[in-house]
Amino acid sequence: MxxxxxxxxxxxxxxxxxxxxxxPDMARIRLAVERIKPSPKEAFEAGQAIVADLRSVLRRHNIPDAAVSASRLRLSSAWEGYGKDREFLGYKCEATFTIESRDLDGLQQLLIGVVQAGVNRVDEVDFDVHAxxxxxxxxxxxxxxxxxxxxxxxxxxxxxxxxxxxxxxxxxxxxxxxxxxxxxxxxxxxxxxxxxxxxxxxxxxxxxxxxxxxx
CATH class of the missing domain: 3.30.110.170 (Protein of unknown function (DUF541), domain 1)
Structure with a gap:
């Protein structure tokens, strides 16, 4: 028993x-910029150009710099395939961003704008409240x-x-x-x-x- x-x-x-x-009264967007180029210099230049375009889009949507969290540009070798078939593609420059916006009505246009600026990865869009x-x-x-x-x-x-x-x-x-x-x-x-x-x-x-x- x-x-x-x-x-x-x-x-x-x-x-x-x-x-x-x-x-919800705010949206949080996580996205990334990636560019692969033959040389590190070209990769950095391409990444910096897209980051500049992205920041222009954010300012047009009245998103302050304080609402944007960004990583530094990272450089890594890019490969495709495995084993003996592995092929070197070049150098990948990558930066990730987290953007907060209170303009929920303008969210769709914001997403369209960042993609047009060269963002090639929108990882997540979630909603939250400030309070x-x-x-x-x-x-x-x-x-x-x-x-x-x-x-x-x-x-x-x-x-x-x-x-x-x-x-x-x-x-x-x-x-x-x-x-x-x-x-x-x-x-x-x-x-x-x-x-x-x-x-x-x-x-x-x-x-x-x-x-x-x-x-």
């Missing part, structure tokens, strides 16, 4: 999770409320009174290691609504430990 005895009884522990939805810290705080408050409500329910069902909070543990709601908690339900955890397109979902989770008050 499985041993279900509680070795160190002390109170009640409850897990709570919550999510807050918000319409993510505030949304995270809302989700954490709601997670605490959910954990407290669950603990209160357990205490009432067991015929005892819930005491003060003895332990607070922040939990990553996306972490695989939280499966033991997630299996108990979140009292406000992810629902089908959270997957609605056009929204950014910010989640939080917590484990609260309560004492049991004496009658």
């Amino acid at each position: 499985r041993d279900t005895q509680i070795q160190v009884p002390w109170g009640v522990t409850a897990y709570g999770a919550a999510s807050v939805k918000a319409a 993510k810290g505030e949304l995270r705080a809302q989700a954490r408050r709601a997670a605490v409320k959910a954990a407290r409500a669950k603990a209160q329910l357990y205490a009432e069902a067991a015929g005892v009174q819930l005491g003060s909070v003895l332990h607070i543990q922040d939990v990553d709601p996306e972490s695989v290691g939280n499966d033991p908690y997630r299996s108990h339900g979140g009292g406000g955890a992810t629902s089908e609504e959270d997957l609605a397109p056009g929204h950014v979902v910010v989640s939080a989770a917590v484990v609260l430990g309560f004492s049991l008050a004496t009658q």
Whole structure:
């Protein structure tokens, strides 16, 4: 028979999770410029020319330099094929960029413009919110409320009174290691609504430990 005895009884522990939805107010674009030329000098010159054209496009779309994160130009040898059939193509000059824009209505034209400027890799376009810290705080408050409500329910069902909070543990709601908690339900955890397109979902989770008050 499985041993279900509680070795160190002390109170009640409850897990709570919550999510807050918000319409995105910014887009984050990750892209790269690559050019292969016969010599390092030609590769650098080609890369620098495209970077200059790209920055012109960004300024036309009123994107400040502070909203652009760029790597330095990198040079590497470019090859095609494997083994004895491997062929040297030249020298590849590459730079990567992360661009943030609040003009969601102009996003399509921005993407068209950067590709026309010579960008040959658009790796990712995702949406986010600037006020993510505030949304995270809302989700954490709601997670605490959910954990407290669950603990209160357990205490009432067991015929005892819930005491003060003895332990607070922040939990990553996306972490695989939280499966033991997630299996108990979140009292406000992810629902089908959270997957609605056009929204950014910010989640939080917590484990609260309560004492049991004496009658």
